[in-house]
Amino acid sequence: MKLALDELTVFLAVVDSGSLTAAAEHLGQPVSTVSRLLARLEDKLHTTLLRRTTRRLDLTEEGRDFVQDARTVLESVRVAEDRVMTRRGQLSGPLRVDAVTPFMLHVLVPLMPGYHALHPQVELTLSSNEGYIDLLERRVDLAIRIGELKDSTLYSRLLGHSRVRLMASPAYLSRRGVPHQLADLARHELLGFSEPEILNLWPLRQADGKLLQIRPTLQASSGETLRQLALQGMGIICTSDFMSAVDVAEGRLVPVLPQLTEERLKPVHAVYYQHSTVSARIASMVDYLAGLMRAPETAWPMLAAR
Template sequence: MKTTLDELQAFTTVVDTGSITAAAEQLAQTASGVSRALSRLEDKLDVTLLRRTTRRLELTEEGEAFLAQARRILAQVEEAEEQMALRRQNPTGRLRVNAASPFMLHVLVPLVSGFRERFPAIELELHSSEQIIDLIEHRTDVAIRIGTLRDSTLHARPLGSSRVRVLASPAYLAAQGRPESVDALRQHSLLGFTQPEVLNDWPLRHALGDSLSIEPAIRSSSGETLRQLALSGAGITCLSDFMTQADRASGSLVQLLTDDTVEVRQPIHAVYYRNTALASRIACFLDYVTECLKQQEWAMRSA
């Protein structure tokens, strides 16, 4: 038979108040009920937690060790209950969200109207940045980060993932020809990122491995700028599905070297500091975004 929360509560309250009678009063129970709960707990654990004398109760060595664990468990349960209570309330106030401009434009902006209809009392403040920001310095509540997270003291919640592909416009291919092999990319104008350099490692299988480090002819800090350059016929680029799915569906951008492409998916996380006052707003926003992303084709593990 497993230990119950009532038994843990009885044990910790007796320790805190110093007597079974005082604990019973605080818990609105009878003294005999609290005493039976303690006895059941000791029987289940097969240890003596408290030495009972006519004058006082004293923790045993086993009781000291178990008390710390009991407090931790009760604190976690209390926190979980508080979080659920916050979600049931009507959240209000300002929520500052930061994301790279492509994710902001192609993913978050289309969701704003629906979010506002569901949570009209939350005031959204949307900021775009191509670099990783310090949340406190920029007074940001939630940041969306794409790619592998660095070691951080921030709380992170996974939202999904998005595949990356090598793409070009029909206009560019008509003018410059279609590369039929990975090696042929050297003869083409390649569009890449200024930083981080890892974004210029394209998921292409070749003689030396499954990743090709390219030397861009044109660089940009923004994926949206690279998308616009590719659409205008300026060259070949490698971008994530969340910003190019509509382009591929319309034929404005065409995937290249499909047979040589390794499936690589960029993880997408929301990061934030724990803040009780913001917990309800953050939870509502992230729950809504997660719900919507589950309906997005690019977020599914499909070709």
């Protein structure tokens, strides 16, 4: 019995996407080809890996046991390919990077031309999600996460810290007045997140010693949406420097209650799953980003290096 790499690739694509059709779209192959390769794999293993119903596909017990083995085999092949390409002085192949939309737009995208110039044969795929994702399920190699890490199955490298501050447009403050103390916020439009609630905890200390938990008058799920609303004069936001630095420099946003704002720094990590050998492509991106953090005045002035 000889298993083929395309059979393992199809099997994992079906598992991760949840259907033959979605797997076919992801792989750029006809559904008939995906179905045939999956059937051939099950025939070689003399077992059923997936139960097919009219509505969904479910892993059998044998399938659940086989998933991790299949991932390990494909990852080993990727690492071997990376070693060969590294010895030849060049990297090639896919690299999938994920980050929340604001960080992707304001930080990563401007840095990608520099990375592409260094590694032109690496095939980048950039994805954005507003919350944490399962890297394996989404087939993501590297994610940039802001805030404290909770997943112990991930390796991480600290890239820097993101500082948050209150901001509003000059037009809004001219129309509604400039707040000078905490109580003044009661008569202002506060723009906040629809979820999670912790993102609506602002760095302002109340009389009882607790940070201010706002009740937004207008909510959105994305920090970039809130930034755009603030630029349109819709209210006050609490946002990260990496999103607002250019707006502040060009006068589109100005700080609100800076004398009362406590310094809050959120760690920014590059995270990836624990493999026995880290993919050279992953390492190249992490090293590139970390190297720029060591010279924030030229690349990331909106992040605090400490």
